[in-house]
Amino acid sequence: MSRSLSCYRCGDRYDDDTRVRCACGEPLWIDARPTASSWDDRPDRGGMWRYEALLPIDRPEGVAGAAGGTPLVRTPGLDDATGGRAFVKDEGENPTGAYKDRGSAVAVPHAIAAGDDVVGTVSYGNMAISTAAHAASLDRECVVFVPADISGVRLELIAQYEPTIVRVSGEYGKLYGDALALSERHPISVLVSDAPARISGYKTAVFEIYDALAPETPDVIALPASSGGFASGVWLGIRDLESAGLLAERPRVCLVQTAAADPLTRAFEAGATEPTPMSPDETGETIAHSIGNPDPPSGARALAAVRDTGGAVVSVTDDEIRAAQRRFAVDGGFCVEPASAATLAGVSRLAERGEVAADDSVVLVPTGTGFKEMGTGEAAVETEAVHRTDLSDRLESLLGSRRP
């Protein structure tokens, strides 16, 4: 089913649903116009395709059917750190371990339906892995543009799906604009971070949170932000719920950035509606490699999402991210990647500022699994060695004191 695209800022509409940006410069998204009845009639099936009526394509075959449907887990162990009642929307449980699958599940088949035989993307992380997996599942060719100095581990994760991997030299940050131009000139859809069909897929995360918490509605939804694509999807989901008459109050969208590259935090604090791109010498290194876009293409829209919902944008340091990652594991049992752990660090900051009430439901969205990242660093793990015949004695001393 074909839908029109619209611009959140100037309201202009377009019928060409392969277009990515409005004439005013801002990114577009696909309208769904939900009603209360489109909500009630949704099919009782797993994953994000429960919300098929609000998506621009019908459920495709293959791995896309496994996207979404991630659990929302009440996690009291993280209440202290969030200042409210903590819930974890574990997006690491998607087929390739990140929320990106929600977007690829819609955008890859959408591009194929629009007549492009080949899809592509500009990424050396989760978006590359996810796009390649969805293209493979539909037996389509995929071209992935990675930076020349990509690490071996990342290359291996992407290469397992056998896309064509092109190492690009020159300024990698400029590839967003190049990708749009290449898609116009060649029979390929290079699905950038905020391709409109991706945003449609991302909004289903909000629908699932709404359904899982009902009849309560979430007070805070916290997620990491880089290009602003996921934040846009979350906002679109909130707007759809509102149009359907289902939301009395909008959840506050809280975005977390790495202090190494935080143009959105800077703009938020300055009261600006658009981020100012950060130059290479202002941009630092971070362990949170999935975030840190110095020139976010959906930055202004992400800021609008935050302001429209009464949320906030905060930045956190790598040390805070490491501590939060540990906390996710030790106090919650979750293995999340550093970019995702930033979410908890950011909410802790808001709680310290008194911006979270004790009875607020706080939905943390760890966007990606930590399992992909294990084995790539120096783990400082203390263990002991014990001979098997001495295990009983060892347990005696370990557990003895706990016996009643």
Ligand SMILES: *Cc1c(COP(=O)(O)O)cnc(C)c1O
């Ligand atoms: C892509 C990604 C992000 C950032 O999302 P944007 O849509 O670029 O803002 C955050 N966390 C993880 C794990 C990601 O893969």
Ligand SMILES: [Zn+2]
């Ligand atoms: Zn516009």
